[in-house]
Amino acid sequence: MVNQLQYLQKAILKVGSNGGSKATTKSDAVTLLFSAALMCSPIAFANTSASDSTSVNVESAFTVQVFNSRSQTEHLQLNYTQAVRLEQVLADTVANLSLLTVSNAATNQPIYWTGASLFQGFPHPEKAHVVTQLEKTAQLVDVDEKGSFQQLAEQIDQYNIGARVFTPLDYDFVRIDKSSNPMVSAQQYSEPLTLVVPSRPDSVWVLGAIENNGKQPWQPRTSASKYLKQAGSTAYGDNSVTTVIQPDGTVEQHPIAYWNKSHMDIAPGAIVYLSFDNLPTGYRHLNDEIINLLRNKAL
Numbered sequence: 001m002v003n004q005l006q007y008l009q010k011a012i013l014k015v016g017s018n019g020g021s022k023a024t025t026k027s028d029a030v031t032l033l034f035s036a037a038l039m040c041s042p043i044a045f046a047n048t049s050a051s052d053s054t055s056v057n058v059e060s061a062f063t064v065q066v067f068n069s070r071s072q073t074e075h076l077q078l079n080y081t082q083a084v085r086l087e088q089v090l091a092d093t094v095a096n097l098s099l100l101t102v103s104n105a106a107t108n109q110p111i112y113w114t115g116a117s118l119f120q121g122f123p124h125p126e127k128a129h130v131v132t133q134l135e136k137t138a139q140l141v142d143v144d145e146k147g148s149f150q151q152l153a154e155q156i157d158q159y160n161i162g163a164r165v166f167t168p169l170d171y172d173f174v175r176i177d178k179s180s181n182p183m184v185s186a187q188q189y190s191e192p193l194t195l196v197v198p199s200r201p202d203s204v205w206v207l208g209a210i211e212n213n214g215k216q217p218w219q220p221r222t223s224a225s226k227y228l229k230q231a232g233s234t235a236y237g238d239n240s241v242t243t244v245i246q247p248d249g250t251v252e253q254h255p256i257a258y259w260n261k262s263h264m265d266i267a268p269g270a271i272v273y274l275s276f277d278n279l280p281t282g283y284r285h286l287n288d289e290i291i292n293l294l295r296n297k298a299l
Contacts, residue, residue, distance in 0.1 A: 062185065063192040066093050068100065070122075070160035070196055070298040076100055077192075083185035090171045093197060109199030115247035115269045115299045116169040119162035119194040124296050130289050131157050140280045145236050148276075151213040155205075156293070162194065164296040166249055169195075198299040201269040206230070207294070208274035209237030218268040224254040225261060227272045237274040245271040249295045269299050 060083065066076040076099055078092055094111070131153050138149035168180040175181070184193070203215045204227060211232025224242045240260065244252045247269040254264045254272075266272065271294050275287040 060186050062189060064089055064093075064184075064195055065192050066097065066195045066197060068097075068196075069198050070162075070194075074100055080184075083183050083187075085181050086167065086169075086184055087171075087174050087181045089184055089195065090169065090174060093195060094171065097197070111171075111197045112200040112247075112269070112299075113170040113197075114267055115196075115198050115201065117196045117249070117298050118165040118167065118169060119196070119296075119298065120165060120189060121191055122160065122162040122194065124161045124163055124293060126289065126293055127156065127161050130286075130293050133283065133286055133289065137280060137283050137286060140283075141236075145209075145234075145276075148209055148211070148213065148234065148236075152207055152290075155207060155213050156290075160298045161293060161296050162298060164249060164298075165193075166295075168248075194298075196298045198269075201299060204266060204268065205271045205297075206274075207271060208242075208290075209234050209276045210274055218266075221263070222266065223256075223261075223263055224266060224272050225256040227266070228256065228274055236277055238277055243273045243275065243291055245273065245291065245294050245297075247299065251291060251295065271297065 061079065061081050064078040064080070066078065067074075076093070076096055078089065078096070097111075134149050134153035134156070138146045138153070141149065167182065168174060168177070173180060202218055204218050205214070206216050206227050207213045210228060211234060213231070216227055216230060224244055228237075228242060240255070240257045241253045242256050244254050244264070244266055246252065246267050252264065254266075255261055273291060273294060279286055
């Protein structure tokens with residue numbers, strides 16, 4: 001069965017990318033498509049659009065686009081003709097990821113399931129609003145604070161932030177935990193889903209009320225307070241706790257003051273966010289809005 005599926009997928013890809021060949025004609029491709037559907041396997045395309053596939057049932061069909069990173073344009077497209085379990089999507093991703101021809105060395109690295117993420121679409125509907133709020137706040141604060149707001153607005157504007165589906169994506173965990181293995185269907189998601197399965201990054205992002213917003217090298221057993229110190233602490237940031245957004249979107253409060261400091265691990269790809277203290281009237285909820293948005297950042 002596995003060999004048959006691999007043959008079908010390769011044949012379909014050949015037609016999809018070359019427009020037909022001596023070995024496989026377009027009429028042959030249609031036959032192959034229906035054969036694959038009968039075997040309950042997704043039809044996998046590399047770098048094709050939804051219009052390239054032949055759907056058995058338009059109302060129940062849906063698509064999952066798989067990326068190694070949202071910073072890359074090349075992706076794998078899985079087309080399903082009926083609802084499937086999340087486990088099936090992850091299994092098909094692992095089985096077909098080699099179809100990508102991205103030259104980046106990251107494609108040869110193991111999937112970093114801690115940083116895997118599933119999205120309903122890009123960009124996040126609140127992204128533009130948060131960037132605008134930061135730009136407006138920069139005009140209301142003292143001169144020495146202005147730079148941090150402007151830097152953060154620029155950083156967020158550049159990030160790939162989408163509408164994330166918060167569900168466990170670790171393949172082994174999903175397989176053994178029924179509650180983490182929901183059905184995925186066209187009725188739930190009318191637009192193509194985006195699945196990002198990155199390799200492990202070597203950085204963390206340090207953002208907020210600091211002098212230098214941006215990326216820093218990840219170091220094992222390094223505390224939030226040390227990352228903040230390297231980024232340049234300020235007098236207008238929270239001096240008691242900082243927010244750490246782990247790669248899976250989990251939000252944690254890490255103590256950073258001398259009187260409450262205790263070590264908490266920070267994973268590669270996490271975000272360390274230091275909240276702004278004493279925000280102007282009308283912008284008091286801005287820290288919460290930023291944190292909620294950053295949970296949706298794709299690696």
